[in-house]
Amino acid sequence: MKLAACVAALLLALGMPIAYWLAYATWRAKFLLEAVVALPLVLPPTVLGFYALLAMGPHGPLGKFWYAAFGHGLAFTFGGLLLASMFYSLPFAVQPLMNAFEGVDPRLLNAAAVLGASPWRRFASVILPLSLPGMVAAVVLCFAHTLGEFGVVLMVGGNLPGITRTASIAIYDNVQALQYGEANRMALVLLCFSFVVLAIVYGVNRHARRLWTPWTGR
Amino acid sequence: MDTVDREIAAPLMARVRKARAAAHRRASLPPLAPPFVLDVTLEIPAGISILLGPSGAGKSTLLDCIAGLVRPDVGCVRVGQDVWFDSQKSIDLPVHQRRVGYVFQSLALFPHLSVEQNIVYGIAQRAPQERSQRLEEVLQAFGIADLRGRKPAEISGGEAQRVELARALVTDPQVLLLDEPMSGLDEELKAGIIADLRAWRTAKNIPILYVTHSKSEAQALGDRRIVMRAGKVIDQPSAPMPG
Numbered sequence: 001m002k003l004a005a006c007v008a009a010l011l012l013a014l015g016m017p018i019a020y021w022l023a024y025a026t027w028r029a030k031f032l033l034e035a036v037v038a039l040p041l042v043l044p045p046t047v048l049g050f051y052a053l054l055a056m057g058p059h060g061p062l063g064k065f066w067y068a069a070f071g072h073g074l075a076f077t078f079g080g081l082l083l084a085s086m087f088y089s090l091p092f093a094v095q096p097l098m099n100a101f102e103g104v105d106p107r108l109l110n111a112a113a114v115l116g117a118s119p120w121r122r123f124a125s126v127i128l129p130l131s132l133p134g135m136v137a138a139v140v141l142c143f144a145h146t147l148g149e150f151g152v153v154l155m156v157g158g159n160l161p162g163i164t165r166t167a168s169i170a171i172y173d174n175v176q177a178l179q180y181g182e183a184n185r186m187a188l189v190l191l192c193f194s195f196v197v198l199a200i201v202y203g204v205n206r207h208a209r210r211l212w213t214p215w216t217g218r
Numbered sequence: 219m220d221t222v223d224r225e226i227a228a229p230l231m232a233r234v235r236k237a238r239a240a241a242h243r244r245a246s247l248p249p250l251a252p253p254f255v256l257d258v259t260l261e262i263p264a265g266i267s268i269l270l271g272p273s274g275a276g277k278s279t280l281l282d283c284i285a286g287l288v289r290p291d292v293g294c295v296r297v298g299q300d301v302w303f304d305s306q307k308s309i310d311l312p313v314h315q316r317r318v319g320y321v322f323q324s325l326a327l328f329p330h331l332s333v334e335q336n337i338v339y340g341i342a343q344r345a346p347q348e349r350s351q352r353l354e355e356v357l358q359a360f361g362i363a364d365l366r367g368r369k370p371a372e373i374s375g376g377e378a379q380r381v382e383l384a385r386a387l388v389t390d391p392q393v394l395l396l397d398e399p400m401s402g403l404d405e406e407l408k409a410g411i412i413a414d415l416r417a418w419r420t421a422k423n424i425p426i427l428y429v430t431h432s433k434s435e436a437q438a439l440g441d442r443r444i445v446m447r448a449g450k451v452i453d454q455p456s457a458p459m460p461g
Binding site: 105107108110111112113114115116117118119125126129130 | 285286287312313314315316317318319320322324325326327328329330339340343385386389
């Protein structure tokens with residue numbers, strides 16, 4: 001839960017500038033960044049976890065930097081798990097945000113600009129409020145996706161109780177130990193939680209679409 | 219009539235050339251439509267100038283160049299002594315720093331803001347007292363005071379058009395650009411809005427460039443007429459016509 005909440009909050013902050021840039025930049029090679037952001041969607045989590053582990057290991061660039069800065073390694077710590085989880089869930093933040101930003105009517109941005117709004121004010125007063133459903137979707141999807149992740153967590157975080165053990169790994173442990181009752185209880189909680197989260201996302205989106213439909217009666 | 223506004227009124231001078239294929243809109247302002255080829259030299263004095271021409275003549279692109287939404291390849295855009303764009307001197311004032319009022323061809327009220335919030339959007343930086351005074355002025359002038367708390371989705375087409383005009387004019391722009399602002403409205407609504415515009419033209423003596431296909435609008439509003447075809451001005455009066 002702690003990991004999922006941290007990942008969702010940090011990815012909302014990190015995902016917004018990336019999504020804004022992807023939505024509005026005219027740079028021709030931006031498809032390369034789009035591909036990098038979407039990589040975790042197609043890569044097996046173990047592949048991602050493996051490279052994350054190498055990068056965070058004592059000989060990896062990230063591990064060396066972390067050791068020099070904080071005096072300890074990054075692999076098998078909450079910080080390392082957080083970093084890997086953020087990369088793993090990045091598309092779940094960037095895609096809904098990017099879709100929401102691209103969905104803002106360009107006429108509104110032009111209207112705001114001729115009314116004297118700077119790019120920052122256009123973002124804060126037009127793009128952001130009209131992208132609220134996308135932001136809600138980004139947060140809940142990141143939260144739910146992180147809650148259910150398994151491969152990356154196992155590779156990078158291990159299974160340290162209280163530090164890097166996540167719900168999905170705890171379920172796996174219970175099944176291995178033939179404690180089906182406990183595994184079932186946790187799995188049911190995750191199932192219900194995921195359903196509620198998705199219901200909220202779809203409900204908010206439907207409500208927002210009805211509320212903020214631009215005037216098109218001409 | 220406001221004598222101060224009459225004193226500061228300055229003509230708009232636009233000499234712009236633009237090829238279709240060149241990069242156009244600002245990065246953070248996504249393109250609405252590809253701009254047309256343009257090769258235009260215009261001087262627009264205070265008062266209403268009607269811009270006529272067939273679809274694809276480049277009328278909207280010219281307005282976009284003046285507002286700064288489209289960057290011309292070469293040329294300059296000046297209002298009195300203020301230079302908004304000059305390709306030779308590499309001057310290109312960002313859209314939000316040009317004091318321009320612009321009503322687009324299709325309505326663009328902020329759907330998440332009330333009528334009142336839409337109108338004060340362009341004067342948010344001003345002192346609260348001045349802001350509320352200006353708001354009341356335009357609400358009364360355009361007869362939309364009873365709509366102030368409503369969202370754009372809750373008002374009619376004619377009302378939305380009035381709110382758009384009020385929002386563009388409340389900022390006291392140096393230049394007003396109106397791109398077919400009344401297309402799709404019935405004659406009764408048009409007459410009301412034309413009366414609003416005529417009253418405003420009398421009070422605020424600024425250059426107003428008004429694009430329309432309607433002869434009745436042109437006759438009712440135009441101090442002078444400019445005709446464009448295929449990106450060029452083919453007819454414009456050398457001196458303002460009597461109003």
